[in-house]
Amino acid sequence: MPLMQPTHDTEPNAGRLESLYLSVTDGKPETARTAHVKSILAQQNERLDDAAQLAGKALVLEPENADYQRQLGLVCAQAGWMQQSAQMLNRAVYLDPNDHEAWYMLGAVFERAKHLDQARVCYEQSLRLSPRYGRAHEGMSRLEGGSRPVGR
Template sequence: MSSSGRDGVVNQDLKEKFARAVDALNRADFPAAIEILSDILGGDSENAEAWCRLGLCYLETSQPDLALEALMRAVKTDPGDATAHYLLGNAYGTMGQLEKAAACYRRALEAEPQHSKAEEFLIKTESLLESREHYRAGLKLLYSAEPTAHDLNRALRALAQSAAIFDGSPARDNLLECARKLVALESELAIPVKATPELEKWAAACERGFQCVRFKNWAGVRAAYDEALGYRAQDAFVHHALGFSFVELGETSDAVRAWLRVLELDPGYDFARFGHVQLVK
């Protein structure tokens, strides 16, 4: 048989093997696909598509270290393959290497700007990175030697922002401790308000809430300030106190939302100070 004839037989054999591998992959028979693809790569180590498919199989079978190796071979052989870069990003992400994952998603988008999955995962990964940075900053401040009220204010902001960006952030586990350290430094913030009949019930609810804060009656704080919000919703000190009641009552997500509302209403709010309405004539 001539050399060209032998090459034709080999190529046909590879095509048939690859077709069987794709069929196994489509049927989610990953062990079979891995076996066939490994056989293909034994005879054609520069087959970028086979490396890419093998990497996918390893991802699907929770073997990210092997997926990483296969997908690195895929992008080395074919640097323009957007899907290989995307899957490599998934492998890095599974292993917690978020910066490398984001870089892979960016390369996938450079190769194929309309790659929707790469765009979606890049957005998610960048959010996770931002959440992690806030978390690390918050922990550093929270556990600094003798943190000041200013340190704890910054810590609470950072931890709340981390939890707001990523609901599964470990910052949620530190919010209660941070809140209690702030309560230990609490001071009164006078809120002068002109006495009017329209504000009478609101002021009474706020007074009950403030007194409940003093005695650490967090259920009472919640009830009183919830009532106050029914009359008007623009007071940062009300949302501030509610946040403390929520976190003490185990409602962390509500606490985060309340504190973020505080920062929307008053970005410079001092979280160590609890508002006390002072009616003036």
């Protein structure tokens, strides 16, 4: 699995899942949660512009939600918008400093941008919070071994 993919399981029938969710929520007021779920589904269907817009809508409705910040950071990273991704993920770890996945994702963004000292700090923090988190171990191994950076 590529390191910048969502941490939730992707469905082989993501398009059908998205269609079902859209039909169930049709005509209902948009909440932060529904915008967040729609963002995840759009991301799974590789519609990153839509996913970013929906994640942004969730954040407008609930700006202090670390999960929504992390989602927008992940979408930005997948779209190649590294500066925006780093901003969103920085905000996510500020809002929830115990989120080991957000720390890992921020490290991966820094690694892709070749800010290796910052990447190391983020991977180390991820491992402090979750010592068995394999993705952070892989990130540290890449930094220590000088192997291929994330997303390259």
